[in-house]
Amino acid sequence: MPGNRIDIPVTQPYFNNEEAEALRDVLQSGWVSQGPRVAQFEEACARCVGTQWAVATSSCTAALHLALVALGVKEADEVLVPAFTFVATINAIEYCRARPVFIDIDLATFNMDVNQMDSKITKRTQAIIPVHLFGLSAQMDPILELAKKHHLLIIEDAACALGARYKEHPVGTFGQAGCFSFHPRKIITTGEGGLIATDDTGLAKRLRCLRSHGAESSDFERHRGKKEFLLPAFNELGFNYRMTDLQAAVGLKQLDKLDEILQRRIYLAQRYTEGLGEIRGLHVPLTPPGWIHSFQSYVVLIDEDASCSRDTIATQLALEGIATRQGTHAVHALGYYRTRYGLHPEDYPCSLRADRQTLTLPLYPSMKPSDQSFVIERLRALLCG
Numbered sequence: 260m261p262g263n264r265i266d267i268p269v270t271q272p273y274f275n276n277e278e279a280e281a282l283r284d285v286l287q288s289g290w291v292s293q294g295p296r297v298a299q300f301e302e303a304c305a306r307c308v309g310t311q312w313a314v315a316t317s318s319c320t321a322a323l324h325l326a327l328v329a330l331g332v333k334e335a336d337e338v339l340v341p342a343f344t345f346v347a348t349i350n351a352i353e354y355c356r357a358r359p360v361f362i363d364i365d366l367a368t369f370n371m372d373v374n375q376m377d378s379k380i381t382k383r384t385q386a387i388i389p390v391h392l393f394g395l396s397a398q399m400d401p402i403l404e405l406a407k408k409h410h411l412l413i414i415e416d417a418a419c420a421l422g423a424r425y426k427e428h429p430v431g432t433f434g435q436a437g438c439f440s441f442h443p444r445k446i447i448t449t450g451e452g453g454l455i456a457t458d459d460t461g462l463a464k465r466l467r468c469l470r471s472h473g474a475e476s477s478d479f480e481r482h483r484g485k486k487e488f489l490l491p492a493f494n495e496l497g498f499n500y501r502m503t504d505l506q507a508a509v510g511l512k513q514l515d516k517l518d519e520i521l522q523r524r525i526y527l528a529q530r531y532t533e534g535l536g537e538i539r540g541l542h543v544p545l546t547p548p549g550w551i552h553s554f555q556s557y558v559v560l561i562d563e564d565a566s567c568s569r570d571t572i573a574t575q576l577a578l579e580g581i582a583t584r585q586g587t588h589a590v591h592a593l594g595y596y597r598t599r600y601g602l603h604p605e606d607y608p609c610s611l612r613a614d615r616q617t618l619t620l621p622l623y624p625s626m627k628p629s630d631q632s633f634v635i636e637r638l639r640a641l642l643c644g
């Protein structure tokens with residue numbers, strides 16, 4: 260039995276010597292900023308996601324911001340987005356001075372409630388950001404139908420969902436742009452990092468330009484044209500949202516492990532569901548038949564009238580060496596958004612409930628079955644004891 264410090268973390272990256280050797284090779288090459296490894300990583304990610312192009316960025320937040328800017332989302336435009344997500348999804352809309360239009364979630368999936376979207380569309384609506392939260396795809400058919408009917412852009416927030424599928428389709432391929440995260444809590448990691456997947460060649464070109472200060476050629480292209488004296492043109496206001504070759508080298512090794520990581524996550528998730536599925540007051544996550552949930556997080560919902568509250572469970576588990584987290588945030592109820600848009604926590608009741616009653620359990624590819632059994636046993640003791 261683990262001792263009384265945190266012995267079972269919520270997550271742990273899955274590295275071996277391959278990442279260390281790949282990093283050493285990059286250091287020895289002398290080219291550590293965005294260069295040949297980033298290009299290789301982008302090609303490998305495009306193949307993996309199933310789009311023609313992939314543009315690597317410094318984070319998924321940067322990817323979302325860049326995609327919105329490149330697609331022309333601007334001041335006073337409205338963007339439909341779930342109220343229950345990580346704050347970065349909605350911050351990216353604010354960076355464009357556009358207005359987030361919050362949609363409440365369906366508590367069965369933790370994703371945007373598609374029945375509440377139509378009534379929120381106005382003349383100013385430009386885009387929808389479906390979030391595939393915790394690795395489960397949003398319900399894409401009705402979202403695509405709505406986007407088609409109202410001529411709206413779709414920018415997927417697939418931060419948590421590399422490898423997830425909606426029916427037979429990989430997430431990140433439904434709209435104009437699909438954004439992924441490589442933060443250590445995600446499916447694969449490059450430390451920090453992100454990516455935009457797209458089939459639009461013009462958009463990919465514009466994203467590459469905007470991620471590097473608006474420069475129309477990259478440092479590496481200029482370096483390769485050794486005999487010419489090349490100066491880039493800067494015709495747009497851009498950003499420094501580049502990924503480094505150090506990150507991309509790690510990412511390439513992580514991508515090699517993707518199938519193994521996903522299999523392991525799905526296996527552990529099934530094991531949790533078998534161990535916890537019958538507990539009164541606790542709801543295990545749902546995977547609709549034929550979809551693939553990538554289980555970036557295994558998040559349970561604790562009923563308000565359960566024998567133990569979410570916060571008591573989290574505190575008790577921490578005392579026994581088991582780390583947990585809340586699922587994610589009801590962003591409309593966070594101080595900045597509440598004040599900026601005059602919102603009340605109760606405006607989006609399911610998002611608020613998810614904020615207060617979800618619990619993320621430890622899950623990572625190297626998790627020992629005996630540790631997982633301990634988590635299950637302690638949860639059972641708290642809720643059924």
Ligand SMILES: Cc1ncc(COP(=O)(O)O)c(C=O)c1O
Nearest residue numbers: 318319320345347348418440442
């Ligand atoms: C749903 C969602 N969107 C966006 C992000 C932002 O990703 P990053 O940390 O790579 O900027 C996260 C990260 O936690 C996330 O969970």
